[in-house]
Amino acid sequence: xxxxxxxxxxxxxxxxxxxxxxxxxxxxxxxxxxxxxxxxxxxxxxxxxxxxxxxxxxxxxxxxxxxxxxxxxxxxxxxxxxxxxxxxxxxxxxxxxxxxxxxxxxxxxxxxxxxxxxxxxxxxxxxxxxxxxxxxxxxxxxxxxxxxxxxxxxxxxxxxxxxxxxxxxxxxxxxxxxxxxxxxxxxxxxxxxxxxxxxxxxxxxx
Amino acid sequence: xxxxxxxxxxxxxxxxxxxxxxxxxxxxxxxxxxxxxxxxxxxxxxxxxxxxxxxxxxxxxxxxxxxxxxxxxxxxxxxxxxxxxxxxxxxxxxxxxxxxxxxxxxxxxxxxxxxxxxxxxxxxxxxxxxxxxxxxxxxxxxxxxxxxxxxxxxxxxxxxxxxxxxxxxxxxxxxxxxxxxxxxxxxxxxxxxxxxxxxxxxxxxxxxxxxxxxxxxxxxxxxxxxxxxxxxxxxxxxxxxxxxxxxxxxxxxxxxxxxxxxxxxxxxxxxxxxxxxxxxxxxxxxxxxxxxxx
Numbered sequence: 001x002x003x004x005x006x007x008x009x010x011x012x013x014x015x016x017x018x019x020x021x022x023x024x025x026x027x028x029x030x031x032x033x034x035x036x037x038x039x040x041x042x043x044x045x046x047x048x049x050x051x052x053x054x055x056x057x058x059x060x061x062x063x064x065x066x067x068x069x070x071x072x073x074x075x076x077x078x079x080x081x082x083x084x085x086x087x088x089x090x091x092x093x094x095x096x097x098x099x100x101x102x103x104x105x106x107x108x109x110x111x112x113x114x115x116x117x118x119x120x121x122x123x124x125x126x127x128x129x130x131x132x133x134x135x136x137x138x139x140x141x142x143x144x145x146x147x148x149x150x151x152x153x154x155x156x157x158x159x160x161x162x163x164x165x166x167x168x169x170x171x172x173x174x175x176x177x178x179x180x181x182x183x184x185x186x187x188x189x190x191x192x193x194x195x196x197x198x199x200x201x202x203x204x205x206x
Numbered sequence: 207x208x209x210x211x212x213x214x215x216x217x218x219x220x221x222x223x224x225x226x227x228x229x230x231x232x233x234x235x236x237x238x239x240x241x242x243x244x245x246x247x248x249x250x251x252x253x254x255x256x257x258x259x260x261x262x263x264x265x266x267x268x269x270x271x272x273x274x275x276x277x278x279x280x281x282x283x284x285x286x287x288x289x290x291x292x293x294x295x296x297x298x299x300x301x302x303x304x305x306x307x308x309x310x311x312x313x314x315x316x317x318x319x320x321x322x323x324x325x326x327x328x329x330x331x332x333x334x335x336x337x338x339x340x341x342x343x344x345x346x347x348x349x350x351x352x353x354x355x356x357x358x359x360x361x362x363x364x365x366x367x368x369x370x371x372x373x374x375x376x377x378x379x380x381x382x383x384x385x386x387x388x389x390x391x392x393x394x395x396x397x398x399x400x401x402x403x404x405x406x407x408x409x410x411x412x413x414x415x416x417x418x419x420x421x422x423x424x425x426x427x428x429x430x431x432x433x434x435x436x437x438x439x440x441x442x443x444x445x446x447x448x449x450x451x452x453x454x455x456x457x458x459x460x461x462x463x464x465x466x467x468x469x470x471x472x473x474x475x476x477x478x479x480x481x482x483x484x485x486x487x488x489x490x491x492x493x494x495x496x497x498x499x500x
Contacts, residue, residue: 007370
C-alpha cells in the first residue's frame, strides 16, 4: 500500500501478462518517438509517414498528435505555461502506457520547453527517441499550414511559439532532421531515417 | 478445479454462479487461460493470418501502393506540407487546434492485429475482484494471440493521474482521463481493459459516450459488500470502519450499480466463479460480438 502524489491507500497490482510477452506477440519493442519542433515544421506529416512505413513492415504504431489530444484527454487545458507543461506531462504518461503495451508510440507536439521534454525522457529510460524537426522559422512561417503565424503576427494570438514564446531546441536528441542546402527532405526520406534508427537499435524485433 | 479458500467467505469452485458456456474444442487459450500455457515461446501473432512483424511478401505490394499514397498526401517538390488546410477549431480550453488525419487508420491496425479494438470497463466495489478478473482476462486473451492492455485505477494513479485525489471532482476527472486513454487504446486496435471502482453512473456513462456504439463493454462485478469487506484484500474496509479513511465507496460514499450493462458477474450464495470462468464469459461475449477477428 502506498501514498503517491495526491492519492492515498493505493496498491500496485501485478499482472501475469507482462511487457515482454506483449513484445513477443508483436515482434517489436515498445518505445516512444517524440517529435518536437516549431508549428509548421512538419511534425504531424512525419508522424504519419513513420506510422505508414512501420505498418508496411508489419509493425504496430500509434500517433499521439498534440492537437488531436487537445480534442479529448487534454481538452481541459489551455496554452498558458502551466497548461503546456501539464499537456506534455499527460502525453508523456500516455505515451509511456502505449510503449508498455508494446507499441511504437509516435508523439508529435511542439513541446517547446526543454524541461518538459526531459521530464518525459526520464519516464522512459532506454526507449525515448527524441526527433527534432530543425526547420527555420522562416520556412515554417512561409508554410503557415494552419494560418497561425499570420494570426500571431497580427497580435491575434498571444504566446505563440516562435513569435512571442520561446522554442528551446534539444541539446542532445537522438535524431535531428534539417534542410540540406536549403531544401527540406521529403517526409518519406525523413521517416526512413527514423525507421532505420529504430531498426538499428533493435526496436523492430522482440 | 480444487476449491481455493481465501480469507473471505467466497469459495472458488466450478461454476455454479454462471451460465455454463464452454469454449469450442481446439480454441487455444481457454484450457490454459489460468496457467498461461500455450506454445512454449508463448503465442505470436505471426502464426496467425497476417505475418505481423515478419518480412512478409504478402505485405510488400501494399507497401508499394501506400508509398505512392503517402507521397501524394504529404509532399510537394519543395518539401512543403501538401495537406489541405482544415478548419481550425476551438475545443474545450484549446484554441486554434486542428484535427490531423493520418494515413494508417483503425481498420488497417485491426487487420494487422486480427482483432477489433474495444474497451472492457470493469466496475464494482473495492475487493469485488476487478483487478483479478482483468488479469485473468488479459491472460486468456493473450493465450489466443490477442493484444490487450490493462488500465488499472490504482496503477494509473501512479502516473497519469498522480495529480488527482479522491475528492468527488477528482474521481470524475480520474474516470474521464481513463476513459479518454481507453478510447485511444481501442482506436489503436487493442482490447483495453479498464479496471476501476468508478462508482458514479454519470461518469461511466460519459465514458460510454466517448466510444462508438458497441465498443464500450461494461462488466459489473456484482459482489455483496459483506463479501468484499470480508476479503478486504488491501485492508481498506478496516481503515474505513475505523474512520481513518473518509468517503470510502460502500462505507460512506455510494456505489451506483449499472442499470444496463453488457455483462453482470454475480455471486450466488457463498460460491463465486473462479477468475478464469468469469474471464471465459467475457471472452465468449467478445467472440460473439466479433471483437476477436478483424
